[in-house]
Amino acid sequence: MTDRPIIDIRNAAKSYGSLEVLKDISLQVKRGQIVAIIGPSGSGKSTLLRAINDLDPLTSGEVWLEDTQVNKALPTRQYEAHINAVRQNIGMVFQHFNLFPHLNVRDNITLAPKMLKGISKTEADALAVEQLNKVGLLDRIDYYPSQLSGGQKQRVAIARALAMKPKVMLFDEATSALDPELVEEVNLVMKQLAEEHMTMIIVTHEMGFAQDVCDRVLFMDQGVVVEEGPPEVIFKNPANERTRNFLRKHLKGQN
């Protein structure tokens, strides 16, 4: 196994008109690494995360998934085929779950594998059972999303992403929309993934969680990575004034 990063972002920049949302960001994530991205609202965390699977295309710069360039310039049709294939390897979990409300939990999980991997119904069902076991929701397999709590919805969304057997998982504030008492069950699932050495990039407002599970923390502000390092350093001994200010506000009440 080479040491080549799974995700390699090279000089990413993005503007909306004259607003520069990302300014020359580079980031490498190795297999099994867990990276947290923190920073104030509007600093570009989601934009960076969504650039990784080209949901929000960059203005310039490159994103690589192992030896494939994700945001390759291709004619529309070829690009569509290319990006659909690439995205199968990049799981994504959203703040608002985005489950398919017309499908039950089983079908939410098996829809994409059935369509894209040509697996049989039996295999798909086994896959749903496997993934639901992982997130502790096997007993909800026949439920519809509207019959689940927020925490359960998010766990199903994680199971749905995992069912594609992605090489990396992206989390965009997976627990921000949850009632406080439901946050822990989702965090537990993510911790368990960490123990299984899933490569993860996690945008979060939960400093405690970032400190517990992440190997590396990036602090972003106004479209740049202001500071990055291991959580001990970033949280206990940040070098940058902006990082300190941010943490002062956000660590209040925690620890």
Add this chain to the structure above:
Amino acid sequence: MDTDLMIRIFPFFLKAAWVTIQLSLLSGAMGLMCGALGAAARLSRSPALRFIGATYVSVIRGTPALIQVFILYFGGPQVGIQLEAFEAGVLALGFNIGAYMTETMRGAIISVDRGQNEAARTLGLSRFETFRSVTLPQALRLMIRPLGVNINALIKGTALVAAISVVELTYTAQRYIGSTYKPFEMFLLAGLLYMAIIYVTGLGVNWLDRRAALK
């Protein structure tokens, strides 16, 4: 009120109601097709198609349906389109309601939460696969009731083709007034039959809507 006359003449009105039902079914089916094509055009990535879709909707909704019927039936022969009154009626009504259905369908499709679209795309589904298995099933549920409203308007709108002598309910009522001199009874009879058709259609729409409801 001459109820005896109404009862005697009822079978003739039933026959006319059947014509109204046929007009509604055929133009309704055509409207659904035009609506689906129109919505696809309006939501297309191609600016040309979007323009065609938008023009269709604004031209049809911007002119009286009666004028559209007249243009096709009376104006058609001038450009080599010779149609029976019934055919012209079906085509004009179907093309007309299709513009309204275009907007109904488009509205239902765009009101499906965009986040789900993103979720499906990040799993690797193509635009088309996402539309077919995520957006459309939900949009279909959302469009049942508003399409029911369109169908309701269509059924009542079939009365317009009396103006080109299609022997449907309204035309039949007018014709029997000529021989009975009882406009109240004749129009009442026609009105009651329209109501019956609309009532049954409404039951069908309710049934569909209940069946399609999310768990």
